[in-house]
Amino acid sequence: MVTSNPFSAMFGRSPFQPLLAHIVKANDCADQLLPFFEASLQGDWESAAQLRENITRLEHEADVLKTELRLNLPNTMFLPVSRSDILDLISVQDKIANKVRDITGIMLGRKMRVPESLAEPMRHYMHTSVACVAQARQALEELKDLLESGFGRNVSDVMQNMIRELHTLEHQADSQQVEIRRQLFALESELPPVDVIFLYKIIDWVGELSDRAERVGSRLQILTAR
């Protein structure tokens, strides 16, 4: 009887809940990055491995949420936003967790230790990047209020401000990246070349992390603009 009642059957499951749950997972995942980095600096590979395990687990949970959202979004579903925008947004979100997994994977696999003199700027750089992810999550969480208000101007203004903040953070991460690259270049001759190659790679990827967080913001803007 339950399934056939045309009236209750019309109320579909909201795709926004899994969407929000997903960014929370992605953010949790990114939050493990700094403790992981500290552990790697100490050479404490045991706890680093532990943290890395957390990250893979969270990344996997995010994957499950992503699949669930995709499966529960048949094209008969009528949504207040474009269906394809939601699907785009979740795949961009998913790349955040993937990037964290990649960064920690390579660092753990090669037991990479960032040179002493680079540790401080690198810490700040990672911090900014992780903050970008947190900011993206915060902006996304406004979606709940936005839905409740029936896409009111007040809430969307708050969301726009958060996305603007996110842009600023990402910009900051960009300039930090330039600075670190410059410092690494100065050290290049003293370090084993293969290590240097991978250090550049890590720097690159941390930058990509903030880049992807920013892209979540832009996608969110597209999703809510109409």
Next chain:
Amino acid sequence: MQIIAQHGEIFIILACLFGFFMAWGVGANDVANAMGTSVGSKAITIKQAIIIAVIFEFLGAWLAGGEVTNTIRKGIIDPELLQDDPQLLVYGMLSALLAAGTWLLIASMKGWPVSTTHSIVGAIVGFAVAGLGAATVDWGGVGAIAASWIVSPLLAGTVAFVIFKSLHHLVFEARDPLTAAKRYLPAYVFLVGFVVAMVTMTKGLKHVGLDLSFAQSLVISVIFGLLLSAIGTWMERRVKYVESSDDHFGYANVERAFGVLMIFTACAMAFAHGSNDVANAVGPLAAVISVVQSGGDVEGAALVPWWVLVLGGGGIVVGLVTYGHKVIATVGTGITELTPSRGFAATLAAATTVVLASGTGLPISTTHTLVGAVLGVGLARGMAALNLRVIGTIAMSWLITLPAGAGLAVLFFFIFKGIFG
């Protein structure tokens, strides 16, 4: 004539039984959708929903159910053409009731989508075409009913869209949504009371013995609306608002305020449903009674006896109490995405449309009207996700219910004809 005189009593008893059976079916199934929006938005509990439904379904049936009853009774078949064989009308109406009731029972057990309105109209048209000939059917009237089945969801959707947009602008866009909600709440309650009272009084109260002029109705409706809005304001004052840190716009409190409004729209919806759907059971019953009591005069100008509407209302109440409460619980728990503000807009729009149809004498489907209203809120960007497959389900319920009701009615018609001659 002889047959009527001979078996008159039996016909009336059978008609009462079948009518009650049909009304029971309506109460057991249909009411759940009417109350589902209110229960689903958690504005009222299931227990409260049942109490509201019992009272207002009954009032609706009694006060505003007359016009639709007349349509079912003599608006589909032209009784004048049956002057010589009044017993055929009796058989037909009995079989229509039995067919629609049986079909509702089968369909709800199997879990198929059905509409009580569609099955009774299908059944009446069915027995008329097969048993009396297509010429006896008032095709203009049937056409108007069919058109109203399309128009009513569209109208409800449009009204719901407008109501929700007004809410959006007045309340959700306000700097302080809760203050705005408190300010406009009495006006919305007034709207609920005024619309329902106005339509009921201008269209439906003649058979209760009240014949009011338009101006009188207007004044009484305004007073009724003001009275309700005073009660609404008093109830809103007693709502406990919770300050929460992660709700910086205060929408949770706005929804709490709308919970008060939902109580009024739930009453209006139950009233509307009673006024329209009870006629499905009572209309054929009234037709049988008037033919028998006037000794075979199908013109039967006599008014529908008051106890007939009471019987219909009573049947709905029994259906609700014996089985309907379970269905309300299932439907209510299925609708969790509907918040009081959305539920208010959708239910008010649907109730208005149904009451309007009742006043005009058009039997429409309450469920389909509600579906239209919820879609209207969705179009105003009020719903997170709506499954449009429901439109296909409605189309299916048309395709299945009309022929099924008609087929069963034809079968029963010839059985009755065989038994009584």
